[in-house]
Amino acid sequence: MKLYENVVIGNFLYGLGFAVRSCLGDSPGIPTMVNLLQQSPADTSLADVLLTFPGIVRLIEFKMETSKKGIKKEEERVQRLFKALENEGNPSLIEVSRKVHWYVEVGIGAEKEVVISRVASYLDAFLEDSGLAPKALEDLIKLTAQEAVEDTSDERDCARDYLQFVRKALKGKNAIGGGGLVLIMDNDGGVNFVRIQSLTDLNLSLSSFQQRALQRDLTPSYGF
Template identity: 40%
Template sequence: MKLYENVVIGNFLYTLGFSIGSKSQGNQTLSVVNLLQQTPEDKRLADALLQFQGTVKLIEFKNRAGSLKKEKDKHARLVKILTNNAEFTHVSREIHWYIETNPYKKKCVNKIVPYLDAFDEVASVHTLESMVDEISNEAFLEHPKVSLDECQAYLKLIASHQGGKKSGSSETTGGLLVALNGTEVTYLQYTDILDLRLTAKQFSEKVKTQEQSLMKLYQEQEKKHELERTIERPGLSR
């Protein structure tokens, strides 16, 4: 039996969304869920980057039956990075996680530990269920355990040292910010997934600005089309 990583990721994110939705109690919830697998950020960061009001999580998903050589090389680079930047070790252990699946015939055993412990002989800190529950609880913290500024600095630090982009490339990977407000869902795109400074007020202002820009564009297009129709049918304009 082979349990592909994307199957685990899909179900994990689905369950996390359900858990957060059930705990939101109809209040507005801002979420950023970036599935980075097979994007330029996969090699620099991990498979998934999650951001909520009260927490940030960077998660790598692996199947124990697959080849782990590239991941072990990536892990070794991270250890080296943090050896020279020890002040970020506590940030790493809080937000950067490794989820390894090891499927058997009747059940799926998982190793879920901070990424720094990924290849050490240590016991799993979580099950998939408890990991989802912890993240959904932390999502609503008014004061995150690790500040967004520290999280952003950590992500930029490891992204700049892990490679994965062509030399001199200015390409950035964009993302979507999702706002849940009762039964209403609103999306807002942004240009760089490493930007973690968006607040609810900024989000509302950006949505309003985006809606106004779209409305203005629509009105200009309608005026243009009306003018074109008038030119094509000059007899009707008299």
């Protein structure tokens, strides 16, 4: 039976939640932001998954080993991005890219288990001998969880600049955009959702977000 990419991504995110909780031990939870961008407008210019933790940001593109056409298209995107970064003349952006932006190629092993054929920084994904450990999906989950809990370098500001650059470099001819929902849970277990109209709103402070939301509410709507 065929293994679909969205199934792999879903299980990666599900497992990552448990792994982060396990790495925290008795420590309190950490603020975590998970954006599943696959098949959204932002997927075409960013990647399948955007993860934000207190200290790290990870932008991950998943590809199935059997998707030869998809892999070829991704290789062309890597070349476009690398050329754009070189033309920018900002070596620090390339350094940030190799920390933040990742490529994961997934396949089925001899024992029919889900394995990682290749995991590498996005810019180096199609270079010879670019594959790095881990080799199994559960190893990637464990590694990502450990980095999320232990790394306090706070690369978010640099990552924000890089993500904006990637969107401009890879967006193509069509404008992109995408909103979402923020899940809020209170101390009593009550669950509420707050709608955001753009992923860029996630970079705002609470006061700035409230001010922008108020301005939008006061703006006349001419939709049907």
